[in-house]
Amino acid sequence: MADLVYHRLLTTLKKNIMAGEYPSLKLPDERSLSEQYEISRSSVKRALNILADQGVVFKKRGSGTFINPLYLKNRSVFHYNNGSNLGVTDSFQMNGRKPGIKLLDFQVIKPDKELRRDLFLNHDDFVYEIKRLRLFDDQPFMIETGYIPIKIMPELTREIVSGSIFNYLQAEKNQSVTKSYLTISAEPSTEEDQQELQLKPVEPVGVMAGIFFLDDGTPFEYSRMRLHYQYMKYNTFVTLGED
Amino acid sequence: MADLVYHRLLTTLKKNIMAGEYPSLKLPDERSLSEQYEISRSSVKRALNILADQGVVFKKRGSGTFINPLYLKNRSVFHYNNGSNLGVTDSFQMNGRKPGIKLLDFQVIKPDKELRRDLFLNHDDFVYEIKRLRLFDDQPFMIETGYIPIKIMPELTREIVSGSIFNYLQAEKNQSVTKSYLTISAEPSTEEDQQELQLKPVEPVGVMAGIFFLDDGTPFEYSRMRLHYQYMKYNTFVTLGED
DNA sequence: AAGTGGTCTAGACCACCGC
């Protein structure tokens, strides 16, 4: 996006990695990169640290920086990546497939106690219930049920929720969703799952459920997603942090 | 752990925040902190950035750094369960249930090309194949197949792999596993799954597969875990990074 | 205009790895 020094290096390196320019899986050392691109070593480190946080590379003090082979492998698959975009539409957009949305249900309801707690709502707050079928090239892959407080988006319409709500937020209100707290699990498919997602009875769904937050920490949406099992590939890179 | 400059500030700030020392929810500005603690502004930024990544504070350019009110209000929402998959024995131990391990298979094999790449092995390297059934209070919940290079742990025995390998690593070699790159998905259960995990044919398994790394970045193990679907609950707190 | 966080640089010194 922006034209920052470390960001330029970041995208360049990522491109190179994807293009297989480092067959040994070892990147040039930091001082060389600094020279080659005529930027400070600090900026190089910044770019490399981001790549390391994303699980693209890992660094070994004293020996060098290496590409994570699993990262290369998974790029060719359909996936929901921890380090990428949060909006589901956005996350799956790659691979040149066209995302679609079919609105199944849209109404205003009174949230139960649990939902009120998850979204930090008061007793008199109401929420939208938005149930949508997500597709790729007309192939359904996910049933998504979202709950959004009315007071956050009083202007929601069937029109809007038939597209990407996150995109709408970004474009119309200049707000974006940058944090989420999700629980990932698996379940046998229900009859509805089988019907909508074209599953056989023995085929399961992946379930991703949780809260999406706005930049300022406001809980924006509780969402429950039931995915065709072949389309749920959640990649996650975990570093046990100090504290 | 270490006695680093930014780390000292990090823990100090966290303690102060918990103690309610900033009732306005606004932290001192970076330059003041730099002066007060007699450290560089870069180190201050480093500490603050970590806090922001953890969801403890959020920063507003031009106005200041603020404590996330949700973090104080309901800390349970911000479980850093993100790391709970590291060391499966450890992660599930909490519930007061006794973990058990039944060794299903233990042998030395020649890794195929893919596995060699994932673990950064040469053509003449061999690996252990360790297949184990994990239990809780005698209830089986996971079939785990792990691959560990012989050269990393030449002394492995049936004895050792019948317990927690991560614990052994920690106790005997003072090394620990702090990073992992995993892909989480779901699949219909196979006959073996159904038998070992006591599943009905329509009941699925959750699959977690990927690489565990040692502190120094060495790929330590490739592991493939098939979990009874009711036991796979992966919690993750995601903050959108760069890209 | 003043205050505050963001980016970037140049360079010093340390810690670890492998030959």
Next chain:
DNA sequence: CGGTGGTCTAGACCACTTG
């Protein structure tokens, strides 16, 4: 030992927010 990543500093300049 040389090569490599890690930490830290001091300071310059930019971008945004607020009064």
